[in-house]
Amino acid sequence: MAELSRRRFIAGTALSVAAGAAAASGIGAAAAVPQLLAGVGRATPADAPDLTPLGTDVVAHLRDASTGEVSVMVGDREIVYHDAQLASRLLQGARRATQEG
């Protein structure tokens, strides 16, 4: 995906998700739209996935799916943290792999 279209996609997605959230929370559309537009302008660069390579391999290990415990290893370091959404996406991929296998 070209950079321009990728940014548009992200902005569009953020807008639609935020709009959904705003609607669900009962905020009026008229009030929400200016906030969303302002938010898009600030949020896009920070929220865009930073896929700049580190120059070394990164290995992730889903240590405990039930708690979302993920271990990330790079160089001679390891960090363990909890990310239920990442764990869920990894499990999704794992299930796909077992189905395809």
Add this chain to the structure above:
Amino acid sequence: MSSHREAPGIAKDPVADSTDLYAFVSPDHHDTVTILANYIPLEGPAGGPNFYEFGDDVLYEIVIDNDADADADITYQFRFKTHVKNDKTFLYNTGPIGALDSSSWNRTQTYSITRIDEHGHAKVIGSDLTCPPVNIGPRSTPNYGALAQAAVHTLSGGIKVFAGQRREGFFVDLGSIFDLGDLRPFQNLHLIPTAAAPGVDATKDLNVHTIAMQIPMTSLTKGGWKPTDPMDPRSVIGVYTSAHRRKARILFGSDDVESGPFVQVSRLGNPLVNEVLIPMARKDYWNGQRPHHDSQFLASYAHPELAGLLPVVYPGVFPHLAAYTKDRADLEAILLTGIPGGIIPGFQNSTGSTAADLLRLNMAIPPSSSPNALGILGGDLAGFPNGRRVKDDVVTIEIRAVAGLTIPLVDPSFTPDGAAGLVTQGLAPSASRYQGTFPYLGLPLDGFDHPSS
């Protein structure tokens, strides 16, 4: 064997498998200590075309405790790097290797050494140090002694180092011992008796890879103190070696990915401990533990399985041992804390109360002018278990100890069985396995002539 292939997991990873550890006051330089950490068990001399070498992907360590807390105060880390000069040939060498920089030597290894102090401060003390080639034969390595000697490097501070292939110095009647505990001098008394026969040295024609250091004592003690009084606790150091691999490895066939912190996969302090005392199901776990945490294995020292087996396989030969039910405080002291003062006149090698499998050396005990291979059991305070020299018969010493010979050190009411002081491997290794100067293990056997037909 001492620690060759001693655990099911590490037996499949020879490059990271520590086989023997030696630590002794250098017989020709009394103000230094020599430490040898051997890896890669049972190297057949004819190892081509892919000869034995250290692992680029293994972190090797020699660890020193010098303040009696059974924890690391000085750590020497070794990292190796393999270089291939010509990737178009399958050959290790394309002509005679006459020097360490020979263009005919296609596959070479260099290494670096990093010293880490008790505060975690790391300093590289040697880099791009050359290993010698393996000993191939008269055409490829015609003057091997000179090649090996050229690979002895002197670092700042007067530290000598060597890393490369040497002759296996450890001797053992391996086939006999693991044939249901057959001790050849008593084999006619075994539950399944066989005819008397001399011992068989299972390792006499093998090589090993040695990481050797000769270090001034003042660089090993806390505060640069010079050990002179054997009864001074500062005279004692505890030593162990360990090997580590990266936590994660992903295989691609080539250019594999390794990542994450190093994880300990092998360690060695005293010979034969993991081999004989630790149950099979815990051996690889033991290898992954730091000595500082060895109190968890105390039961294996207090009631060694072998001590229970001897009276069974030799009915009537070890009646006193069979009747002894107390904890083996002698083995705990010798192997886990060191021998405290007041037990052997003029001697101690205690490193405090923390149970840890360390090879303990009292550096104030000078080398013996007439070494006894039975070490302290033979009245020679400069030998095992005060450190370990290359010629010490650690198998006989430890079998005798397990058989009860050392119980009176801590329990004078016990009288050892007569057999405990007689059991021996019956082996006398050839002098060619050793040399009188650093690194003290002899030149490796070449693959052209060994094994001879």
